[in-house]
Amino acid sequence: MSTATFNSICFNQGYLRKGEVKISKVKNRNQRVKFYVGGASVLSTKCMQSSEKNKKEVRIGLLGASGYTGAEIVRLLANHPYFGITLMTADRKAGQSMGSVFPHLITQDLPTMVSVKDADFSSVDAVFCCLPHGTTQDIIKGLPRHLKIVDLSADFRLRDIAEYEEWYGQPHSASDLQKEAVYGLTEISREDVKNARLVANPGCYPTSIQLPLVPLIKAKLIEHRNIIIDSKSGVSGAGRGAKEANLYSEIAEGIYSYGVTKHRHVPEIEQGLSDAAQSKINVSFTPHLMPMIRGMQSTIYVEMSQGVTMEDLYQQLRKSYEDEEFVKLLDKGVVPRTHNVRGSNYCFMNVFPDRIPGRAIIISVIDNLVKGASGQALQNLNIMLGYPENTGLLYQPLFP
Ligand SMILES: NC(=O)C1=CN([C@@H]2O[C@H](COP(=O)(O)OP(=O)(O)OC[C@H]3O[C@@H](n4cnc5c(N)ncnc54)[C@H](OP(=O)(O)O)[C@@H]3O)[C@@H](O)[C@H]2O)C=CC1
Numbered sequence: 404m405s406t407a408t409f410n411s412i413c414f415n416q417g418y419l420r421k422g423e424v425k426i427s428k429v430k431n432r433n434q435r436v437k438f439y440v441g442g443a444s445v446l447s448t449k450c451m452q453s454s455e456k457n458k459k460e461v462r463i464g465l466l467g468a469s470g471y472t473g474a475e476i477v478r479l480l481a482n483h484p485y486f487g488i489t490l491m492t493a494d495r496k497a498g499q500s501m502g503s504v505f506p507h508l509i510t511q512d513l514p515t516m517v518s519v520k521d522a523d524f525s526s527v528d529a530v531f532c533c534l535p536h537g538t539t540q541d542i543i544k545g546l547p548r549h550l551k552i553v554d555l556s557a558d559f560r561l562r563d564i565a566e567y568e569e570w571y572g573q574p575h576s577a578s579d580l581q582k583e584a585v586y587g588l589t590e591i592s593r594e595d596v597k598n599a600r601l602v603a604n605p606g607c608y609p610t611s612i613q614l615p616l617v618p619l620i621k622a623k624l625i626e627h628r629n630i631i632i633d634s635k636s637g638v639s640g641a642g643r644g645a646k647e648a649n650l651y652s653e654i655a656e657g658i659y660s661y662g663v664t665k666h667r668h669v670p671e672i673e674q675g676l677s678d679a680a681q682s683k684i685n686v687s688f689t690p691h692l693m694p695m696i697r698g699m700q701s702t703i704y705v706e707m708s709q710g711v712t713m714e715d716l717y718q719q720l721r722k723s724y725e726d727e728e729f730v731k732l733l734d735k736g737v738v739p740r741t742h743n744v745r746g747s748n749y750c751f752m753n754v755f756p757d758r759i760p761g762r763a764i765i766i767s768v769i770d771n772l773v774k775g776a777s778g779q780a781l782q783n784l785n786i787m788l789g790y791p792e793n794t795g796l797l798y799q800p801l802f803p
């Protein structure tokens with residue numbers, strides 16, 4: 404083994420962070436190599452020469468390519484050196500090219516979209532499933548077992564099938580597959596994601612809520628009662644098939660709450676928080692639709708545990724995320740804004756004192772289509788296939 408120290412190391416894109424890098428057993432350029440960055444994370448990639456830059460090693464199937472999250476996967480994969488899209492499906496838009504449905508993607512060399520029933524998966528290694536819930540479980544249970552799958556829908560997120568049936572108002576037809584699924588909130592369940600065949604990618608609201616709350620709950624810094632969550636989403640969260648209530652004339656110049664007291668993300672949020680607490684947690688959660696295209700903010704009101712200070716909350720979040728690439732605690736007093744993360748895979752957060760003694764206010768922001776959907780899905784597939792998890796995800800936020 405040889406050891407080298409780099410300020411940064413660049414393989415096609417800037418993958419590895421500043422720190423000590425130990426390189427082991429490099430025999431030839433095609434051999435897998437392990438990188439130990441600053442001793443904190445172990446990454447694996449392939450040593451590539453620049454002449455191989457455009458050769459994609461992993462054949463990706465994209466189910467539901469003609470929707471918002473499908474289009475976002477295409478945008479992210481445009482800069483992915485290892486994943487190439489070889490199969491794309493659509494429903495009403497089957498038979499069309501991506502460039503005709505989404506002209507902003509016309510520069511990409513992509514296959515014509517086919518109907519799922521006509522899809523041939525024999526030359527596909529992994530799929531992103533960007534389909535509506537309900538439809539998804541029926542399609543995934545028919546897929547060949549050799550495929551790695553990241554499912555962006557809600558169908559495999561809830562461990563309790565009865566709870567799924569209650570909140571989604573329909574029977575679950577693939578409960579065996581649910582048992583196999585790993586819930587892919589990457590920063591919390593990275594180790595399980597590594598060995599998963601089927602990852603249930605979290606919902607956008609649950610991502611923005613669990614990332615700040617899980618470390619605080621695990622460290623017993625906040626009370627389990629009286630957690631109040633007020634979330635706001637951009638309209639793209641409802642997908643491209645959204646109907647009347649999402650028309651410009653009904654969204655612009657106003658906001659509205661929906662799913663009050665009974666939004667289907669409640670059991671997903673409570674499942675994650677209860678796992679962290681190792682006891683049942685119930686939350687008050689109200690989502691709002693905002694007159695913006697993408698972006699999501701969760702404002703969370705919590706009660707600190709006896710003797711805990713604001714500084715304790717801040718330091719716990721700092722410690723939990725200081726080595727994370729995509730989750731950032733902002734400087735003290737800086738309020739996260741959806742504009743800060745637009746188009747990127749980041750989650751930014753901060754914590755503030757409430758005027759009521761003993762309470763705190765946490766604010767987190769994500770882009771619903773990136774960290775809230777396609778970006779986290781790509782982060783997960785990178786991990787499942789042994790690539791550096793930031794591959795293809797280094798887009799900086801679009802600001803202003
Ligand atoms: N939008 C967001 O911010 C987030 C979305 N998600 C989840 O990701 C999934 C995809 O969301 P999104 O991209 O927004 O949805 P869209 O409505 O924009 O796209 C849905 C896609 O599924 C296809 N489709 C619809 N019905 C069927 C069917 N019966 N059989 C086969 N294909 C079908 C559509 O094809 P066609 O266009 O041809 O009709 C389209 O490609 C959903 O489960 C959603 O809840 C998760 C997190 C965030």
Ligand SMILES: CC(=O)N[C@@H](CCC(=O)OP(=O)(O)O)C(=O)O
Pocket residue numbers: 536555556557605606607608636637638639640641642690692
């Ligand atoms: C604005 C809007 O309508 N948002 C969607 C959530 C988007 C998302 O994360 O949905 P999944 O659970 O299906 O993945 C909603 O409230 O149902």
